[in-house]
Amino acid sequence: MGVFDYGSGNLHSVTRALAAAGAQVTLSGDENRLMACDALVVPGVGAFEACMTGLRQAGGDALIARWLEAERPLLGICVGHQILFQSGTEHGLTTAGLGIWPGQVQRLAARRLPHMGWNRIEVAPGSRLFAGIEDEWFYFVHSYAVKAADAPTQAMVSTSRHEEEFIAAIEEQHICATQFHPEKSGAAGARLLRNWLNL
Numbered sequence: 001m002g003v004f005d006y007g008s009g010n011l012h013s014v015t016r017a018l019a020a021a022g023a024q025v026t027l028s029g030d031e032n033r034l035m036a037c038d039a040l041v042v043p044g045v046g047a048f049e050a051c052m053t054g055l056r057q058a059g060g061d062a063l064i065a066r067w068l069e070a071e072r073p074l075l076g077i078c079v080g081h082q083i084l085f086q087s088g089t090e091h092g093l094t095t096a097g098l099g100i101w102p103g104q105v106q107r108l109a110a111r112r113l114p115h116m117g118w119n120r121i122e123v124a125p126g127s128r129l130f131a132g133i134e135d136e137w138f139y140f141v142h143s144y145a146v147k148a149a150d151a152p153t154q155a156m157v158s159t160s161r162h163e164e165e166f167i168a169a170i171e172e173q174h175i176c177a178t179q180f181h182p183e184k185s186g187a188a189g190a191r192l193l194r195n196w197l198n199l
Contacts, residue, residue: 002037005029006058008051009043017183021193031063044079048088049095051079076177103146110163113143121168124156136188138180
């Protein structure tokens with residue numbers, strides 16, 4: 001299990017949570033070490049543009065393209081979830097994402113931001129990521145998201161709401177991603193990580 005260190009994300013808390021869920025974890029920014037792993041986690045915090053800049057400087061765009069071409073399991077977390085979409089717009093600046101899914105990351109139309117705290121999820125029917133934890137609460141820290149109305153139709157999409165509905169998690173074949181932080185979501189987050197590892 002590889003955790004991609006490209007200078008962004010709660011790397012050590014993600015690593016500890018994955019280890020607690022039963023994974024043997026390699027935290028690295030080295031492409032060869034990561035390509036030797038059987039699954040990849042892409043965390044991320046902060047601004048979309050800064051994450052994409054750091055990812056590209058670390059060769060992460062090429063690494064992830066190779067990874068997905070080989071149809072290997074990938075999990076994106078928080079901004080690591082957002083960068084899998086077409087683009088992100090913050091402070092009037094639009095930055096291209098990895099374009100795995102259509103959709104634009106935009107500022108939430110909410111009176112109070114950031115959206116910080118515990119929320120329920122409207123889980124997609126048949127979700128394997130949320131198996132056994134469909135009614136649990138998960139921890140969010142974000143001001144930007146992809147609107148639920150822009151969800152890709154070919155993927156399994158779970159949503160949440162902070163004054164407006166947004167994509168909270170997405171599953172498509174070997175790719176999963178969460179806007180919330182499973183590593184900060186207590187027992188429910190630990191179960192979600194175990195579910196993902198079991199996929």
